[in-house]
Amino acid sequence: MDNIFYYYYNTLNIQQRKCYQDIIEGYNWLSTDIKLQIDESQLKKIILLVRADHPELFWVELQYRYIIYETYLVLKPQYNCDLKEKIRREKQIENSVRKLLFELSHENYEYNRIKKIFEYLVDTVDYQANAPENQNIYSALINKRSVCAGYSRAMQYLLQKSGLTALYVPGKVKGRGYHAWNIVRCNGDFCHVDVTFGDPNFTNYSAIDQKTCIPHELKYNYAYLCCNDETIYRDRIADPDLYLPACPKDNFNYFRMLGNYFTQYSAAVTRQMEKSLFNGERYWQCQFSDKMSYEQMKHNLQNGLYANMILNRTHCSGRIQTHYLYQPEVYVVKMWY
Numbered sequence: 001m002d003n004i005f006y007y008y009y010n011t012l013n014i015q016q017r018k019c020y021q022d023i024i025e026g027y028n029w030l031s032t033d034i035k036l037q038i039d040e041s042q043l044k045k046i047i048l049l050v051r052a053d054h055p056e057l058f059w060v061e062l063q064y065r066y067i068i069y070e071t072y073l074v075l076k077p078q079y080n081c082d083l084k085e086k087i088r089r090e091k092q093i094e095n096s097v098r099k100l101l102f103e104l105s106h107e108n109y110e111y112n113r114i115k116k117i118f119e120y121l122v123d124t125v126d127y128q129a130n131a132p133e134n135q136n137i138y139s140a141l142i143n144k145r146s147v148c149a150g151y152s153r154a155m156q157y158l159l160q161k162s163g164l165t166a167l168y169v170p171g172k173v174k175g176r177g178y179h180a181w182n183i184v185r186c187n188g189d190f191c192h193v194d195v196t197f198g199d200p201n202f203t204n205y206s207a208i209d210q211k212t213c214i215p216h217e218l219k220y221n222y223a224y225l226c227c228n229d230e231t232i233y234r235d236r237i238a239d240p241d242l243y244l245p246a247c248p249k250d251n252f253n254y255f256r257m258l259g260n261y262f263t264q265y266s267a268a269v270t271r272q273m274e275k276s277l278f279n280g281e282r283y284w285q286c287q288f289s290d291k292m293s294y295e296q297m298k299h300n301l302q303n304g305l306y307a308n309m310i311l312n313r314t315h316c317s318g319r320i321q322t323h324y325l326y327q328p329e330v331y332v333v334k335m336w337y
Helices: 014-028 040-053 083-105 110-124 137-141 148-161 205-212 254-258 267-278 291-302 305-313
Strands: 034-036 060-068 073-079 166-173 177-186 189-193 225-227 236-238 283-288 323-327 332-336
Touching: 014 034, 014 040, 014 073, 040 060, 040 073, 040 166, 083 110, 083 137, 083 148, 110 148, 110 177, 110 225, 137 148, 148 166, 148 177, 254 283, 267 283, 267 305, 283 291, 291 305, 291 332
Parallel strands: none
Antiparallel strands: 034 073, 060 073, 166 177, 166 236, 177 189, 189 225, 283 332, 323 332
């Protein structure tokens, strides 16, 4: 294998690693029969980990068969193209991200690399439930239409190509069903990234945008960029068959780094809002650590806090039209005029 750090591979024992490597080699050559010295009970787990470590395997279908013999079994994968088409598509993918990867190679700060990839995918991919090949990176990086699996595998692929350790995390969102996101190591600490939830098409901003024209900077759902366990697991659970690293820290929370993260509603909130208006910004956003503070902020906005501040702190005269977006699942409020 190459010099990428494959997290899930390193959770396996020696025998399991051998089977993992045999599966990768078979996949790369599009083998229809892969002989494995392993029992049936471990096969599903190892295939899951292979796919979770290797987002580049766009040609491998989710479905597979296997035949059990006395001392081994034979895995019979399914592929969506032949070897010639696989090579053609690999070149397509490489060419499509060449410019981005070149730019990332000149970015030394790991957080900035993660943020740029996050924004790139939000800007270039549309969420579409029935998109073709939506379980692999080809849908996101070439067709530009995908679902959570395509987004997350593309995120992982680009993170790995830029030199970062990245995990694909399958699981479920409460009330929504199956979902996938990523865990990435940033400056030595693991944190969650959910680029699907970062996309305005998925979060239904597009419908609001048609009526009010949301500023481009507010369209990214940065609450799901480098967040911790407490935030991500409010509404979801990861696949129980995976051994995942803990993500307890909130160091790279976008709003914290911006100075707009608050543990309570206080004068600090209005000071930051006033600072934004003084700097000539026509939009502002923040995040709270708890529901009570978030609800208090929401109440004050609905009673004219932002509109009155605009009238008092800017040269605007006459009627001011303000707009708001509320994200109760992550305690974020966004406003613009």
